[in-house]
Amino acid sequence: MDDLCKKLDWRSEFQRLEGAYAPATMRAYVADVEAFETWCLTKGLGHPFPAKVETVCRFLEDEGRTKAASTVRRRLYAIRKVHRLLRMPDPTHDEDVTLAQRRVRRGKPRRPQQAKGLTRTYLERFLETEPDTPWGLRNRAMLSLGYELLTRRSELVALRDEDLTHREDGTMRVLIRRSKSDPFGDGRIAFTSVRTADLMREWIAWRGPGIGSLFCPIYQEKPINRSLETTTVKRLIKNAARRVGLDEAEIDAFSGHSMRVGAAQDLLASGFDTAAIMRAGGWKSVNVLARYLEFAEHNVWA
Template identity: 30%
Template sequence: MTDNTAADNGLPEILPSPAPLPVPPGLPAHLRDLTDRARNYVEAASSANTRKAYASDWRHFSAWCRRQNLSPLPPDPLVVGLYITACASGSDGVTAGRRGLKGSSVSTIERRLSAICWNYVQRGQKLDRKDRAIATVLAGIRNRHAAPPLQKDAILPEDLIAMLETLDRGTLRGLRDRAMLLLGFAGGLRRSEIVGLDCGRDQTEDGRGWIEVLDKGLLLTLRGKTGWREVEVGRGSSDTTCPVYAVETWIKFAKIIKGPLFRRVRGQGKDVGPDRLNDQEIARLVKRTALAAGVRGDLTEGERAQKFSGHSLRAGLASSAEVDERHVQKQLGHASAEMTRKYQRRRDRFRVNLTKAAGL
């Protein structure tokens, strides 16, 4: 360990994007273009959201080091071990001196540790996570502070229908929100995938996929966590619950020809702008309509607000669709069947009763 801060050493505290590949001295001119392209590929190796999160975590770690008169560089397992201890105990500088507040969750600590390792790699350095100063401390934190995962409630079909009834079909905003809810549910989409859709292929630089309107439904081409995949969204049994009809209606009245599919409604709800929606809008939409529809009315309003998010639509499809597991896995883009089974928690709960099967 050292008592010099990163700033004293003239080292950057955050790294918002991957470090560029080193350029060998005397590189021939005809290879310089390839070097520029290599830099672009390095940039594409991680998403902008990932880099933003990792930069935030690195700032948190660097600020803690400064307060302790330590340096984040070069990598020191003992410093990192002390940092995650401070995070777990609530003495990381955020909750220090404030009684009654808990330390960071285990998942937050593990994410920050991953961010620290990533930042070191970008600087051509390596942190040994298996060093006992880190590994043993982290194992103890998991044993002491680990809690069951908090899963959002799945939006079931009857919930979704009630939520749709809270939207005004006579407004552009109501038509847009209706299309997003139905498409998100029927496609089993992540919120970033919903707002990342374009009306056609290669229409925007920030798009994460596009739609094709076919006779039998919508074909979505998506770039997700597991790479590119196609998602088929068939037409519903009636126009009121059909995701394809909802999307077609939104496109028609919003007069969208190309570019982002779901956009901001402006001008007191009478005009559609060019800007793509932020994925947080999906989470807010699900919460707002679930509350307005009285979903889980047995809980307080505060408790209900914590139960639902954009993920509830995705979980709702997996929990409701009575089809072979492999079809759900393909639709959701899961790499493993085990992950799909976690999403089917409500559908399969108590379906197999081992108590009765044992003769009791």
């Protein structure tokens, strides 16, 4: 009976992951295990755990017919994680599972989609169209800071006042404490221009003290003491693109990563080498950075 309850209660076991993984990773794990659980039930296989090797293989191949290879790979990692949490025999390292995953990947050769870069040219146009309202004040500061720090959207909304240091030359020193490639919060240091620092000071003066997050929601022209959702970053970029009159296809190509992508492309076009750009943006993988930079190559040799 105890073992049966344990099988049925994998969600409570996932609570052990809290604090060790980012909230987005936690949500993805739960969604992926739920997808596997639902698939097993629809196939009449009963409770999925512990899973058999052939069950995992069938699931991966079925998912591969409609899902991206990266999604299927993430599903596999989630199944592996739940077996370990439940201390059950893990079928995911079996050679047949490895082969099933490779078949999915080879059956869907595709290049990863890349967000459109919000380069300096776009940034200037976007800043000009922000309205003279509290929201426009905040958004100008966010766009400018996100671009200059090459932040991910999660890094941008996680910033706090104490992460900023005002410098004598009018710029700011910023500590980015935690990121996707820095899960333990060692952090990296970045610096702003005088213009961005001025935008930040203007925003902070309007927002006032007593707010935990550097950027916060605004309701009825009053700051709300909580952090912004990461989706806000994507939305304000797309809204700015819409205001300057870009077509819908171009607007759709922008994402919350666009500031990071565009700033990296501008650095390359300005003559900075890969090592310098990796340091500036906190990249650990040359391959990931290369995808960001490939659309900037024509600027270098033009």
